Amino acid sequence: MAKKVTGEDGKTYKVKKPFYKRIWFWVLAVIVVAGIGSSLGGGGDKESTSSADTSEKTEQSSSKSKEKSSSSKKVDVPAEYKSALAKAKSYASMMNMSKQGVYDQLTSEAGEQFSAEAAQYAIDNVKADWNKNALEKAKSYATTMDMSKQSVQEQLVSSSGEKFTQEEANYAMGKVKADWKKNALAKAKSYQEDMSMSPDAIRDQLTSSSGEKFTSEEAEYAIQHLND
Structure with missing residues (x-):
């Protein structure tokens, strides 16, 4: 409510409140201040988001650069190395050779004559089951050579x-299926027919450590069935 005062001329006057004491002034002030605060806060969020986006893009760019750099550092494999690897695959898969046997064949003067470095690259990169190769060789010796x-x-x-490791050979001998008595008999007949040897001489040859190395039992079986 406006305050009334009496002037020197005797008239009554209404005195208006200063604008800063009016309610509408403070309401407006609060709204203005709130708006400024919101603007400042939003700007900070935008700056923060922008900074995060920039950082992420920088990291992605750096990562891609590293990948390109790493890729560019890959050295091309020499043609000789590739050829040695191709030969190693052939010897391992088609001829069932041992790891050492393949290496020696690759570097041999009477073989492929690759450099030691090329042969080693081939051995390091060829995929082969050496145990399986040993088993295949064992089967061949047992069935075709008695x-x-x-x-x-x-x-x-x-x-x-064949130059397989002891472990590979043990694996093969544990898996190979052969009739050793039958093999002894086949050898005995060969000695009798081709060399006209006596039964006693055949028995000795079958069991000799410098001969066929059959067991006494296997040799005896062969002698007993020699004339079947």
Whole structure:
């Protein structure tokens, strides 16, 4: 309510409140201040979001640069190395050779004559099941050459033979299926027919450590069935 005062002329006057004491002034002031605060806060969020986006893009760009750099550092494999690997695959998969046997064949003067480096690259990168190769070789010796179990085992690991590791040879001998008595009989008949040897001489040859290396039982079976 406006305040009334009496002037020097005797008249009564209404005195208006200063504008800063009016309610509408403070309501307006609050609205203005709130608007400024909201504007400032929103700007901060935008700056923060913008900064985060920039940081993420920078990291992605850096990551892509590293990938490109890493890719560009890959050295092309020499043609000789590729050829050695192709040969290694062939020897391992088609001829069932051992790891050492393949390496020696690749570097041999009487073989492929690759450099030691190319051969080693081939051995390191060829995919082969050496245990399986040893087993295939064992089957071949047992079925096509009528060898004894001991002879097959020694042939698999011999440095002048197949050159498989002892573990690979053991695996093969544990898996190979062969009739060793039948093999002894086949050998005995061969000695009798081709070399006209006596039964006693045949028995000795079958069991000799420098001969066929069959067991005494296997040799005796062969002698008993020699004339069947």
